[in-house]
Amino acid sequence: MSMALKHPLIAGVVFTCAGLAHADGQLDRAMQDPANWAVQAGDNYNQRYSALKQINAGNVKKLQAAWTFSTGVLRGHEGSPLVIGGVMYIHTPFPNNVFAVDLKTQEILWKYEPKQDSAVIAQMCCDTVNRGLAFADGKIFLQRADSVLDALDAKTGKVVWSVKNGDPKLGAVATNAPHVFGDKVITGISGGEWGVRGHLTAYDVKTGKQVWRGYSTGPDDEMLIDPEKTVTWSDGKLVPVGKDSSLKSWKDDQWKTGGGTTWGWYSYDKDLNLVYYGSGNPSTWNPSQRPGDNKWSMSIWARDLNTGKVKWVYQMTPHDEWDFDGVNEMILADIDVKGKKTKALVHFDRNGFGYTLDRTTGALLVAEKYDPAVNWATHVDMKTGRPEVVAKYSTQQNGPDVNTKGICPAALGSKDQQPASFHPKTGLFYVPTNHVCMDYEPFEIQYTAGQPYVGATLSMYPAPKSHGGMGNFIAWDAGKGKIVWSKPEKFSVWSGALTTAGDVLFYGTLEGYLKAVSLKDGKELWKFKTPSGIIGNVFTYMYEGKQYVGVYSGIGGWAGIGMAAGLEKDAEGLGAVGGYRDLQKHTALGGSLTVFALPD
Amino acid sequence: MKKRALICSLAVLMTSVAVPATALSDPLYTVVDGYKVDPNTMQGFRTWRSAACDRCHGPNQEGLVGPSLIERLKVLTPEEFKTTVLGGRLAKGMPSFGENPKVVEHIDQLYAYLKGRSDGAITRAKVVEIE
Numbered sequence A: 001m002s003m004a005l006k007h008p009l010i011a012g013v014v015f016t017c018a019g020l021a022h023a024d025g026q027l028d029r030a031m032q033d034p035a036n037w038a039v040q041a042g043d044n045y046n047q048r049y050s051a052l053k054q055i056n057a058g059n060v061k062k063l064q065a066a067w068t069f070s071t072g073v074l075r076g077h078e079g080s081p082l083v084i085g086g087v088m089y090i091h092t093p094f095p096n097n098v099f100a101v102d103l104k105t106q107e108i109l110w111k112y113e114p115k116q117d118s119a120v121i122a123q124m125c126c127d128t129v130n131r132g133l134a135f136a137d138g139k140i141f142l143q144r145a146d147s148v149l150d151a152l153d154a155k156t157g158k159v160v161w162s163v164k165n166g167d168p169k170l171g172a173v174a175t176n177a178p179h180v181f182g183d184k185v186i187t188g189i190s191g192g193e194w195g196v197r198g199h200l201t202a203y204d205v206k207t208g209k210q211v212w213r214g215y216s217t218g219p220d221d222e223m224l225i226d227p228e229k230t231v232t233w234s235d236g237k238l239v240p241v242g243k244d245s246s247l248k249s250w251k252d253d254q255w256k257t258g259g260g261t262t263w264g265w266y267s268y269d270k271d272l273n274l275v276y277y278g279s280g281n282p283s284t285w286n287p288s289q290r291p292g293d294n295k296w297s298m299s300i301w302a303r304d305l306n307t308g309k310v311k312w313v314y315q316m317t318p319h320d321e322w323d324f325d326g327v328n329e330m331i332l333a334d335i336d337v338k339g340k341k342t343k344a345l346v347h348f349d350r351n352g353f354g355y356t357l358d359r360t361t362g363a364l365l366v367a368e369k370y371d372p373a374v375n376w377a378t379h380v381d382m383k384t385g386r387p388e389v390v391a392k393y394s395t396q397q398n399g400p401d402v403n404t405k406g407i408c409p410a411a412l413g414s415k416d417q418q419p420a421s422f423h424p425k426t427g428l429f430y431v432p433t434n435h436v437c438m439d440y441e442p443f444e445i446q447y448t449a450g451q452p453y454v455g456a457t458l459s460m461y462p463a464p465k466s467h468g469g470m471g472n473f474i475a476w477d478a479g480k481g482k483i484v485w486s487k488p489e490k491f492s493v494w495s496g497a498l499t500t501a502g503d504v505l506f507y508g509t510l511e512g513y514l515k516a517v518s519l520k521d522g523k524e525l526w527k528f529k530t531p532s533g534i535i536g537n538v539f540t541y542m543y544e545g546k547q548y549v550g551v552y553s554g555i556g557g558w559a560g561i562g563m564a565a566g567l568e569k570d571a572e573g574l575g576a577v578g579g580y581r582d583l584q585k586h587t588a589l590g591g592s593l594t595v596f597a598l599p600d
Numbered sequence B: 001m002k003k004r005a006l007i008c009s010l011a012v013l014m015t016s017v018a019v020p021a022t023a024l025s026d027p028l029y030t031v032v033d034g035y036k037v038d039p040n041t042m043q044g045f046r047t048w049r050s051a052a053c054d055r056c057h058g059p060n061q062e063g064l065v066g067p068s069l070i071e072r073l074k075v076l077t078p079e080e081f082k083t084t085v086l087g088g089r090l091a092k093g094m095p096s097f098g099e100n101p102k103v104v105e106h107i108d109q110l111y112a113y114l115k116g117r118s119d120g121a122i123t124r125a126k127v128v129e130i131e
Helices: A008-016 A025-032 A119-123 A557-564 A579-583 B002-015 B039-050 B069-075 B078-087 B101-105 B107-119
Strands: A064-070 A082-084 A087-091 A098-102 A108-112 A134-136 A139-143 A148-153 A159-164 A179-181 A184-187 A199-204 A210-215 A231-234 A237-240 A267-269 A274-278 A299-304 A310-315 A330-337 A340-348 A353-358 A364-369 A377-380 A387-389 A404-407 A421-423 A428-434 A436-442 A456-462 A471-477 A482-489 A498-500 A504-508 A513-518 A524-529 A539-543 A546-553 A592-597
Touching (some): A148 A184, A498 A539, A504 A546, B039 B101, B039 B107, B078 B101
Antiparallel strands (some): A098 A108, A267 A274, A340 A353, A353 A364, A377 A387, A421 A428, A513 A524, A539 A546
16 A cells, blocks of 8 residues: 655755754645545544535535445444545544555555554543544544544554553543644543543654643643733733642642543644633532632643643633533634634634634634524623623522522533634634523532542533524634524534535535535535434545545534433423434434445 | 441342342332321432432433333332442443442432332422421
8 A cells, every 4th residue: 555645846845844844744735635624523623624625515416425434333433534645544433443454445454453452432422523533644543432542554453652641540531633733743631520630642653752831720730820921811901820839720630530631623833823712610510619710620721842831721601600611623714704814723712602813913803602502601702701690590600409490501601621613714603503491400519539529410402492402513714703604404514514616515514414504594405314324524635636525424523412301201291302313213323434425 | 347238248248149128218208199108208308309310310300311210119129229320331331420428328218219200109309208
């Protein structure tokens, strides 16, 4: 098999970006060629856009299944394969097998089966998803469930180096995809429901040596925060965070088991040399037990790639009361914001607000609801940057052992990890969303190392007084903070979207359809029923002159669980409406990849 | 060590050679109006909540990723229930709670609560203590 890349013409790109950080030449070349799908989002900006246009809005209705591949694993299949130089790299949920498949023959070139303690499965309750692989320097990077980061030889599948990123016995496991930026592989940690203290860590691509680790909570030096230089949005401007910004926002040493995990998608602006990502919920889910803002859980971070030092940080949901993890992807795009050309960062938070920030400075520019059902806050105060919480939906105010009802969105957010897409021509964001509300009852819980540390009981159901479905697919103007169009879906859309230069938007549904819709209004152009519900991300590549579009199917993830919630028939007549029972009519477990192309 | 002793007794349970006498109360649970329960059963509910069983089995025990406990407790004996909870069924994603002190201490109360739900005597997941 040949790993040679097909377009030597773009080799010059490496030199143009060598100034700030040491870029990986192989990865940069692979990313520049749209025939490849070399990183999980197609690029480091998390745009999920492809320049390929053989498949377009006019001919997409002729799309046919070209080939399929069973992963041999049940449970939820998130993320997508990678395609580099005629080879596809396929990953699975736990046990995190990896296949290298020759695109010419569809033969398996090699298979890697890591040996992991099955006790990890339990720590990952309730699903053993993995969001995919990364490539650079002739290696494939696998972030295993048991927190071990493996670097595999892309030609043979042999382990080149391995490093342990956390202690699974304490609940520190992993579901995220590793990301390679420059000469570093960046990875995160899960376990916010086990009291894990979140961190983002950079390893050297060549050796696996740890370069830096920045925690989400705790002392300034451990977060790599400079009290004088790290800034945050406050009082209508950017101000230094000051000394002990995290320590002051927790009671005693609760920050040690305070969560703020980092299992989302990361992005990178090589001109600014900044890495962007979000931190998750504070532990526990019972807010009364952890007074304070709980910094810096629920925050957007900008860290220098070389040192990990924090340039700016912004907390979206201070003192979380609803499990609105801030981990969703940060999409970098140069767009018009209120009439001004801006190097923007756009983020659709679990809390139901779509945020637009200046990614250079960290200034807050736009924060608006991207689902009209959102009710826990009236708005975000643009001066303080803080949400105005509606008292009756405050689980802190209502207290432990009180069931706060009708909170929108539910804990799984108006959007969860399923990544959105940005189309440079329309300048709009295409966002898979959830349309689910919840009842939330916190209760007192004690921390025991290695045991669940949740502290709330939830019930979820379709947003009341709406279309009855649990999802919408929307187009969003991030410069204005407005929904452009919204297409109702029966279930949460838990699949990452893809847009292309052929002006087609693709996404999958929990019933198992891969859909192609119009960028203009969301009108369906084509759909195909794959073997199982889709929670994977749509990707595209070109091989021997032909464009392919593919997606994993394999129902699972929190979506499956969210669906299942609220079955109780007496829950104010809401429970039995949608739900898992309904989903069971459409699909069953099973992991596979389906790849489509136009007929010859 | 207490922990070790527990694991040994589990091994015995799993081979089903000998089943030690359980400490189940008699009656197993007391319930009034479908949701007011005796202190023992109330402790079972608290144990259910603190171990976050609902994340897999659903807020109403009707099943999510994990099976419906309303159904399973119609089939499992008290001993099988203990074996499953304390030993886990790792291949199926069921954690072992053998190292969770609260679950170990209150396994019989947990059984009483869930059996009450399964029997239909406790009509809603959230219970309160009889005053």
